[in-house]
Amino acid sequence: MAWHPGAGGDGAPSFITRNCSAPMSTGIQPAANRSTHFLFDHKVFTVDGCRFILSKTNDEPVMCMKLGKLDVEIPIEKLSTEFGIQPKSFDGQLLTMAAKGLRYVREIRPGDTIPNELIDGTASWRVDERHYNVAKGRLTVQLVTWLTGGETVVSSPEQLEQVVEDPNTKARVHEAFRMIANRLSLAGDPEEEIGLHIDMLAKELSYIEALRERALALHKVRQGLETAHRIYKAERMVKEEIVRMQTLSLPPIADLESRFAQVDAQTGEILAMLRKFDQNISYIREMRDDLHQSLLPWxxxxxxxxxxxxEKSPELEALMKRTYHFLAKRYSQATQWRLATRPAPK
Structure with a gap:
């Protein structure tokens, strides 16, 4: 995946690219930007190595900092009492925001921008133009299908591009715009308004397409484990661990596939999406965040x-060891799997 590089400086993989800035310069008054940035007053937030993460031991939001040679973690919920920070003060409110923000980014440092999800509902990470093109192509196919009453199933991005660029498709799309505008009794320039709505839906759905691409990459883990099982078939303990990993990895991957199927089902009827436009935008964003949060740990x-x-090597064995620890920690069989369903817009 060719994700745009971010500016967060947190060492995170490019999949979680976010729009964040370096700490603000001393020439800018912090109070003017607290609605968009983590600009704290208390001196504890200037300590070397200060940052907010989810603890590796229990996934609890914590603040990390260096005290001499020691790396210290303090739960965010205890910071207020430890350092006399009033919950309703600016710093107290920013701490609450930081705890929520870790659902969307892996690390937050003083001076970073507040994740967009908490400000205006948009995503704090970026996608490639190809994801927008795929989303726009799927919507275009829906428009033509709705107009003709037939059923067109197009899966590959290349096929979608061919369909979208076909002159006959463009003519049918304009005809669909006119008919949908009449159905919805739109005023002004109804065709222009429908076009703008389609573009907005494509923009929101482009994040779903990017997440879908990332989720499909999880099958590389499954394929790798299958190959490793054959390679290490003569080593009983290693083979048993591989089987355990295969067992643990299947439910979360199947769960993700179910979530994408749910989004596709809910966004599959173009007229219904346009009729309840604002509600569907909210629905897509909620599912985007659910999917993003589920994929982020991977x-x-x-x-x-x-x-x-x-192939049999120390590198593969180290990766399998890391994978076993990851899966056992997050996806043990005791975990109760529940599809993160969202009610259909009303």
Whole structure:
């Protein structure tokens, strides 16, 4: 995936690219930007190495900092009492925002921008133009299908591009615009308004397409484990661990596939989406955040499986060890799997 590089400086994989800035310069008054940036007053937030993350031990939001040679973690919920920060003060409110923000980014430092999801609902990470093109292509196919009453199934981006650029498709899309505008009784320039709505839907759905692409990459983990199982078939303990990893990895991947199917079902009827436009935008964003939060932890191991050569080697064995720890921690069989469903817009 060719994700745009971010400016967060947190060492996170490119999948979670975010729009964030360096700490503000001393020439800018912090109070003027607290609605968009983590600009704290208390001196504790200037300590070397200060940053907010989810603890590796229990996924609890914590503030990390250096005290001499020690790396210290303090739960965010205890910071107020430890340092006399009033919950309703600016710093107290920013701490609450930081805890929420870690659902969307892996790390927050003083001076970073507040994730967009908490400000205006847009995403704090970026996608490639191809994801927008795929989303726009799918909507175009829906328009033509709605107009003709037939059923057109187009899956590959190349096929979608061919359909979108076909002159007959463009003519049918304009005809669909006119008919939908009449159905919705739009005023002003109804065709222009429909076109703008389609573009906005494509922009929001482009994030779903980007997440879908990332989720499909998880099958590299499954394929790698299958190959490793054959390679290490004579080593009983290693083989048993691989089987355990295969068992643990299947439910979360199947769960993600179900979520994408749910989004596709809900956004599959173009007229219904346009009739309840604002509600559907909110729905897409909520599902985007659910999917993003579910995929984010996989960055711990996924890029390793995308680059490793699956052959008997210390590198593969180290990756399998890391993967086993990751899966056992997050997806034990005791975990109760529940599809993160969202009610259909009303």
């Amino acid at each position: 960055d711990e191991v996924l890029d390793g499986w995308l680059t490793v050569t699956v």
